[in-house]
Amino acid sequence: MSTLTGHTEAIAASRVIGTSVYNTEGKSIGSVEDIMLDKTSNGIMFAVIGFGGFLGVGEKYHAIPWASLDYDEDRGGYVVPFSKEQLQAAPAYSINELAGADGQAARDESYSYYRVEPYWH
Template sequence: MTTQTGHTTAIPASRVIGTGVYNTSGETIGTIEDVMLDKTSNGIMFAVIGFGGFLGIGERYHAIPWSSLDFDKGRGGYVVPFSKEQLKAAPSYSVNELTEDDGRLARDASYEHYRVEPYWH
């Protein structure tokens, strides 16, 4: 089954990790470092996007609501509908902070910041 934009609804996480993420202006904003799963609702909490650092040192991660990512075949990556300003102002986390309180702190802050309808309501 395919989505409205023509990509399939199922994809292995291993194919998603490492994929580039772009804003609507076509600028590279980072790559998908991981995908955080909600083990109690069988949903995807958020994509973990790496935005910087050098050789993994000092890198901060952003939690982007999974429903906000749209795959663009032409770019070979995901596009998010957020401005550069929204992305720069977004909360960022260390790897350990992403899983605090079972990931709910990062999840809730992300969905609120980007004004995305929560999947868990």
């Protein structure tokens, strides 16, 4: 079975990690650093996207709802439907904060900020 854009529903996390992410203007905004899984619902909580920094110093991490990422074969990466301004103003975390409180605080804030329908409802 495939998604609305014709991609398959299943993908190995190892293929996703390290993939570039672009905003609506086509600018590279970072890459997928990790995927946070919700063990109780068997779903993906969010993608961890690294923005900025150099060699890991000063890098901010954003929790982007997984359903917001759409793979673009021409770019060889994911595109998120958010402007540069939206992404710059988005909640940012340290890698430890993303996993704190079972990831729910970052998840809830992310879905609310990006106005994405929560998968857990």
